[in-house]
Amino acid sequence: MAANDPQTRLLEIFGSLYRRYGALNWWPADTPFEVCVGAILTQNTNWINVEKAIVNLKREGLISVQAIHETPQERLAELIRPSGFFNVKSVRLKGFVEWLLRRHGSLDAMFAGGWQDLRDELVKVPGIGPETCDSILLYAGGKPSFVVDAYTRRLFSRLGLVSEKDDYHRVRSLFMEHLPPEAPLFNEYHALIVEQCKRHCRKKPSCDGCPLGRACCLATPNPGTP
DNA sequence: ATCCGGGATC
DNA sequence: GATCCTGGAT
Numbered sequence: 465m466a467a468n469d470p471q472t473r474l475l476e477i478f479g480s481l482y483r484r485y486g487a488l489n490w491w492p493a494d495t496p497f498e499v500c501v502g503a504i505l506t507q508n509t510n511w512i513n514v515e516k517a518i519v520n521l522k523r524e525g526l527i528s529v530q531a532i533h534e535t536p537q538e539r540l541a542e543l544i545r546p547s548g549f550f551n552v553k554s555v556r557l558k559g560f561v562e563w564l565l566r567r568h569g570s571l572d573a574m575f576a577g578g579w580q581d582l583r584d585e586l587v588k589v590p591g592i593g594p595e596t597c598d599s600i601l602l603y604a605g606g607k608p609s610f611v612v613d614a615y616t617r618r619l620f621s622r623l624g625l626v627s628e629k630d631d632y633h634r635v636r637s638l639f640m641e642h643l644p645p646e647a648p649l650f651n652e653y654h655a656l657i658v659e660q661c662k663r664h665c666r667k668k669p670s671c672d673g674c675p676l677g678r679a680c681c682l683a684t685p686n687p688g689t690p
Numbered sequence: 691a692t693c694c695g696g697g698a699t700c
Numbered sequence: 701g702a703t704c705c706t707g708g709a710t
Binding site: 508509510512513516545546547548549550551552553668 | 693695697698700
Binding site: 694697699 | 701702705709
């Protein structure tokens with residue numbers, strides 16, 4: 465009865481989360497380029513604060529490749545201040561746009577080829593690490609590249625499917641190797657992981673009412689039932 | 691292992 | 701007042 469192969473477990477966990485939280489319609493952005501901007505701004509930062517920065521950029525009409533290209537880094541830094549790390553992030557934002565214009569010319573052109581090769585070059589752009597890279601591929605480009613973040617590590621180590629010391633690639637492999645490569649599935653799964661970790665699987669766990677119940681190794685063994 | 695950082699949450 | 705946040709570079 466207890467089918468414990470990774471594929472089954474991953475799909476069961478997905479099902480439990482989806483039944484609880486439903487479709488979350490990620491990524492919250494109007495355009496693919498806005499996804500890229502958000503992906504950089506949200507690095508180690510609460511999304512609430514990123515939204516404030518995005519609002520500032522929108523108010524100034526700066527959510528476009530050309531506009532970022534033409535805006536001085538110091539001015540960008542001031543506008544994205546609420547997202548934290550504004551000095552490094554303004555450099556990263558401009559750096560990504562400069563690279564994009566020089567290497568591909570546009571986002572559409574960037575996504576036109578095979579995404580595996582794109583991933584290899586995108587992750588080499590300064591300021592674009594593996595998570596930001598996969599977020600751009602998945603949520604801006606619709607490519608089936610699974611996104612791993614701190615939440616994913618925390619949740620799936622508590623579920624006993626990965627080790628806390630596993631590196632990014634190792635954790636990502638779990639999903640890439642045991643799930644069908646479908647962007648809508650990866651999209652929803654990562655969004656559900658984030659929601660689950662904000663609600664329950666916090667650093668300081670809030671297990672009351674957790675939809676995963678006994679699946680988690682933190683769950684207190686239930687004395688009364690088998 | 692440390693730096694970058696404002697803002698929300700406790 | 702302390703902690704945490706959809707990381708990445710050095």
